[in-house]
Amino acid sequence: MTTRVTLEHVAARASVSRQTVSNVINSPDIVKAATKQRVEQAIAELGYRPHAAARQLVTRRSHVLGFAVPPSGGGTRYPVDSAFLHALTEAAQREGYRIMLFTAGTDAEEISEYRHLLDGSDLDGFVLAHTHHGDPRTSWLAEHGVPFVTFGRPWGHPDVSHHWVDVDGAAGTRAAVEHLAEAGHVRIAFIGWPTGSGVGDDRRDGWARALAERGRTAGEIADWQAVTLDSVEAAAAPVRALLERVRPTALVCVSDSVAVAALRVTAQLGADVAIVGFDDAPVAEPLGLSSLRQPLAEAAARCLDLVLRPRAEPHQVLLAPALIVRASSGTARHPLATPSPTHESLRTP
Amino acid sequence: MTTRVTLEHVAARASVSRQTVSNVINSPDIVKAATKQRVEQAIAELGYRPHAAARQLVTRRSHVLGFAVPPSGGGTRYPVDSAFLHALTEAAQREGYRIMLFTAGTDAEEISEYRHLLDGSDLDGFVLAHTHHGDPRTSWLAEHGVPFVTFGRPWGHPDVSHHWVDVDGAAGTRAAVEHLAEAGHVRIAFIGWPTGSGVGDDRRDGWARALAERGRTAGEIADWQAVTLDSVEAAAAPVRALLERVRPTALVCVSDSVAVAALRVTAQLGADVAIVGFDDAPVAEPLGLSSLRQPLAEAAARCLDLVLRPRAEPHQVLLAPALIVRASSGTARHPLATPSPTHESLRTP
Numbered sequence: 005m006t007t008r009v010t011l012e013h014v015a016a017r018a019s020v021s022r023q024t025v026s027n028v029i030n031s032p033d034i035v036k037a038a039t040k041q042r043v044e045q046a047i048a049e050l051g052y053r054p055h056a057a058a059r060q061l062v063t064r065r066s067h068v069l070g071f072a073v074p075p076s077g078g079g080t081r082y083p084v085d086s087a088f089l090h091a092l093t094e095a096a097q098r099e100g101y102r103i104m105l106f107t108a109g110t111d112a113e114e115i116s117e118y119r120h121l122l123d124g125s126d127l128d129g130f131v132l133a134h135t136h137h138g139d140p141r142t143s144w145l146a147e148h149g150v151p152f153v154t155f156g157r158p159w160g161h162p163d164v165s166h167h168w169v170d171v172d173g174a175a176g177t178r179a180a181v182e183h184l185a186e187a188g189h190v191r192i193a194f195i196g197w198p199t200g201s202g203v204g205d206d207r208r209d210g211w212a213r214a215l216a217e218r219g220r221t222a223g224e225i226a227d228w229q230a231v232t233l234d235s236v237e238a239a240a241a242p243v244r245a246l247l248e249r250v251r252p253t254a255l256v257c258v259s260d261s262v263a264v265a266a267l268r269v270t271a272q273l274g275a276d277v278a279i280v281g282f283d284d285a286p287v288a289e290p291l292g293l294s295s296l297r298q299p300l301a302e303a304a305a306r307c308l309d310l311v312l313r314p315r316a317e318p319h320q321v322l323l324a325p326a327l328i329v330r331a332s333s334g335t336a337r338h339p340l341a342t343p344s345p346t347h348e349s350l351r352t353p
Numbered sequence: 354m355t356t357r358v359t360l361e362h363v364a365a366r367a368s369v370s371r372q373t374v375s376n377v378i379n380s381p382d383i384v385k386a387a388t389k390q391r392v393e394q395a396i397a398e399l400g401y402r403p404h405a406a407a408r409q410l411v412t413r414r415s416h417v418l419g420f421a422v423p424p425s426g427g428g429t430r431y432p433v434d435s436a437f438l439h440a441l442t443e444a445a446q447r448e449g450y451r452i453m454l455f456t457a458g459t460d461a462e463e464i465s466e467y468r469h470l471l472d473g474s475d476l477d478g479f480v481l482a483h484t485h486h487g488d489p490r491t492s493w494l495a496e497h498g499v500p501f502v503t504f505g506r507p508w509g510h511p512d513v514s515h516h517w518v519d520v521d522g523a524a525g526t527r528a529a530v531e532h533l534a535e536a537g538h539v540r541i542a543f544i545g546w547p548t549g550s551g552v553g554d555d556r557r558d559g560w561a562r563a564l565a566e567r568g569r570t571a572g573e574i575a576d577w578q579a580v581t582l583d584s585v586e587a588a589a590a591p592v593r594a595l596l597e598r599v600r601p602t603a604l605v606c607v608s609d610s611v612a613v614a615a616l617r618v619t620a621q622l623g624a625d626v627a628i629v630g631f632d633d634a635p636v637a638e639p640l641g642l643s644s645l646r647q648p649l650a651e652a653a654a655r656c657l658d659l660v661l662r663p664r665a666e667p668h669q670v671l672l673a674p675a676l677i678v679r680a681s682s683g684t685a686r687h688p689l690a691t692p693s694p695t696h697e698s699l700r701t702p
Contacts, residue, residue: 068453076440076650086435091425093454097466102475104417105442105452117446126451236639264639287636290585290613301425 018046068104069096069311070121070130075109085133088155091304092131099312101128115144122150129311135159135168137202142166153311155303157320159202165318167310169303173203173282174210176296176325177256180280181214183294183327184254189278190218193228193252195243195262207258207282228252232262239265247275254278254333260285263293267332278333282325292331299323367395417453418445418660419470419479424458434482437504440653441480448661450477464493471499478660484508484517486551491515502660504652506669508551514667516659518652522552522631523559525645525674526605529629530563532643532676533603538627539567542577542601544592544611556607556631577601581611588614596624603627603682609634612642616681627682631674641680648672 015025020043027035028043035043071092073085093103104127108114118141121127128151132141135156145152146166153167177194184192194211197204212225220228228250232242239262247255247269255277257263263281270277281288284297306321363374369392376384377392384392420441422434442452453476457463467490470476477500481490484505494501495515502516526543533541543560546553561574569577577599581591588611596604596618604626606612612630619626630637633646655670 073439073442076436076443076653087425089454090422090456093422093456094425097456102470103454105438105454107439107442107446121451261639286634287639290636290640304425 013050014043014046017050018043065128066126067101068127069101069308070118070127071103071105072108072114072117072132073105075107088133088300088304091301092308094301095305095308099308101308101312103131111140114141118144118148118150122148129153131155131307131311135202137200151311151314153307155307157202167315167319169306169310169321169323171298171303172210172322172324173206174213176282176327177207177210178214179325179327180256180294180296181211181218183329184256184278184280184333185214185218187254187278187333189254191228191250191252192254192256193230193246193250194256194258195230195232195239195246195266196258197234198231204258211256232265234259234261236261236265236268240269243269244273247273247277252277255280257281259283260288260293260295263288263295263332264291267291267293280327280333284328288328288330294330294333295328296325297328298325362399363392363395366399367392414477415475416450417476418450418657419467419476420452420454421457421463421466421479421481422454424456437482437649437653440650441657443650444654444657448657450657450661452480460489463490467493467497467499471497478502480504480656480660484551486549500660500663502656504656506551516664516668518655518659518670518672520647520652521559521671521673522555523562525631525676526556526559527563528674528676529605529643529645530560530567532678533605533627533629533682534563534567536603536627536682538603540577540599540601541603541605542579542595542599543605543607544579544581544588544595544615545607546583547580553607560605581614583608583610585610585614585617589618592618593622596622596626601626604629606630608632609637609642609644612637612644612681613640616640616642629676629682633677637677637679643679643682644677645674646677647674 011022011025015022018025018039020039024035024039025043025047028040028047032040071089073089089103096103104121106117106121108117118130130145130150130152132145132152132154133156135142135154135158137160139158139161142152142154142158153169155169157168157170158166181192192211192215194208196208199205208229211229215225215228216222230242230246232239243255243262243266246252253276255266257266257279260281260283263279264287266277266279269275270279279293281293281295284295287293288295303321303323306323310319310321360371360374364371367374367388369388373384373388374392374396377389377396381389420438422438438452445452453470455466455470457466467479479494479499479501481494481501481503482505484491484503484507486509488507488510491501491503491507502518504518506517506519507515530541541560541564543557545557548554557578560578564574564577565571579591579595581588592604592611592615595601602625604615606615606628609630609632612628613636615626615628618624619628628642630642630644633644636642637644652670652672655672659668659670
């Protein structure tokens with residue numbers, strides 16, 4: 005390896021003092037623009053890198069952000085994690101930051117890991133996913149003055165003010181209803197999760213409001229829906245009961261797991277029901293399942309921006325998902341008996 | 354927050370000098386066992402944590418390992434990444450280590466990131482995935498004396514000696530053939546990737562050897578196979594051509610993407626062909642696709658063990674995948690027309 009380039013080399017090259025180089029690195033705001041440019045050029049030309057650990061002691065910034073992943077085995081519970089995490093890593097790297105992973109099975113464990121990580125001054129902040137009602141993590145971080153942003157709204161706490169980015173689930177199910185209504189469907193049912201999950205309630209609301217705007221009565225809207233746990237196995241019976249009771253021609257599903265169950269049940273019954281899922285999970289494309297795709301790369305980039313750049317006021321960003329139309333709602337033929345189209349048509353709500 | 358516990362507090366509690374506490378933290382081997390135990394107890398009781406950055410300057414260990422994720426958008430290319438990464442994060446956390454993510458689209462970019470990361474002394478080592486023929490990353494790390502382990506063999510370099518953990522693809526396809534032969538199948542074909550990918554060649558070899566052991570001729574083995582690119586769309590035509598040419602009653606597929614194409618083609622043709630995929634991707638369970646599941650949690654734990662604990666000799670660990678039998682090879686009925694069994698039977702080769 006070559007001789008390490010030092011602060012002194014940079015100072016000599018830029019014809020400034022050591023202190024000025026240090027200021028450019030640690031307090032760039034107090035350095036004149038022309039001087040800063042000259043020092044930055046010298047840093048670039050010499051390939052100088054302040055020793056990360058020493059720099060950390062001076063600036064108290066590690067350029068590392070924490071992100072909790074669920075315990076292994078729970079991977080399928082959060083099908084969007086991987087794409088979001090890859091996009092977050094990319095966005096961070098563009099800004100000179102890294103993502104440090106840790107894992108926690110519960111909110112209490114996650115807060116305990118925050119303590120561990122912050123105690124060592126290892127992290128500059130956190131990106132949180134999977135916010136939920138009564139989430140204790142955000143209040144802990146706020147109380148301890150730790151920069152953070154959540155991918156997910158402060159469900160049930162409309163008065164809570166912190167940075168967040170979320171996907172507009174209601175806009176997604178509304179887009180699904182509009183797509184199905186354009187194809188002539190009127191009896192458009194919904195199968196969701198039990199009331200109380202912010203994400204699930206939001207997705208149901210979009211469907212319900214879109215039906216109300218199309219003249220459906222409150223009674224019809226109350227009637228044309230059912231709930232289920234979020235797995236292919238658990239959803240089969242509730243889907244079948246809903247289909248037999250309501251006889252819909254189209255079904256909007258709260259998730260792709262539920263939509264896969266709906267594809268199976270309709271295939272068994274020989275029922276011609278258009279189906280739209282949510283999340284565009286890896287299973288959707290091979291099954292020809294229409295679904296709503298979350299803009300995860302944009303969500304990750306916006307999260308990073310909010311946690312890195314201090315703002316006077318909390319910022320909230322709501323992004324619309326894109327409806328991906330495939331055979332399950334695009335043609336009269338049943339997707340399980342036919343290949344999906346080789347290209348996707350992409351529509352934003 | 355409470356007053357920070359210092360080295361002095363620990364020394365007083367354990368009735369030892371500051372230097373002894375420092376030795377227990379940084380050079381535990383030179384401290385007598387009884388003294389070490391007393392100091393460790395005091396550390397635990399007081400909740401003492403040496404400031405991570407200061408400790409890093411002293412010990413030059415950050416307790417952080419690097420792991421490269423593919424750029425976003427390439428997420429589906431490596432369906433096993435997410436589960437492996439979650440398991441690696443968990444295993445690391447149990448040992449007081451964290452996983453730091455970075456991203457790189459090519460080997461050259463990945464090596465460039467190694468430089469960046471090591472230049473800042475941020476990392477103690479790397480865990481690499483997706484080894485391949487002529488992989489320049491491992492030789493770069495070895496030349497620079499950086500601890501690392503690969504999840505994947507040094508394909509094409511049997512003389513290369515470094516720590517690695519891999520899944521025995523040949524044992525997996527052999528198990529698939531044995532499972533199909535037990536069900537009475539003789540004409541068991543294989544559809545793989547073009548020759549030259551270590552993983553793909555290994556999976557084909559297991560199938561070929563199992564057929565040879567069952568008395569198939571070299572000519573039959575050469576004839577009963579085809580290659581395809583790894584996507585559902587690309588595989589449809591090669592699968593159809595293989596089925597029409599060889600008329601197999603069973604088909605072992607190099608991946609679940611190829612197996613999904615095979616499910617579609619056989620459904621279209623109305624052909625009764627048993628199908629086994631590889632990787633147990635998220636799509637396999639909903640489709641009732643039999644597949645080979647890599648033991649990713651164990652692989653992650655073994656990788657961590659190899660990179661953290663110095664050994665005189667390079668260690669190699671080869672793990673067997675588990676055959677998950679579902680409807681695609683478990684019954685005569687076609688899985689696309691029937692629900693998969695609600696429970697899985699798990700068999701190890």
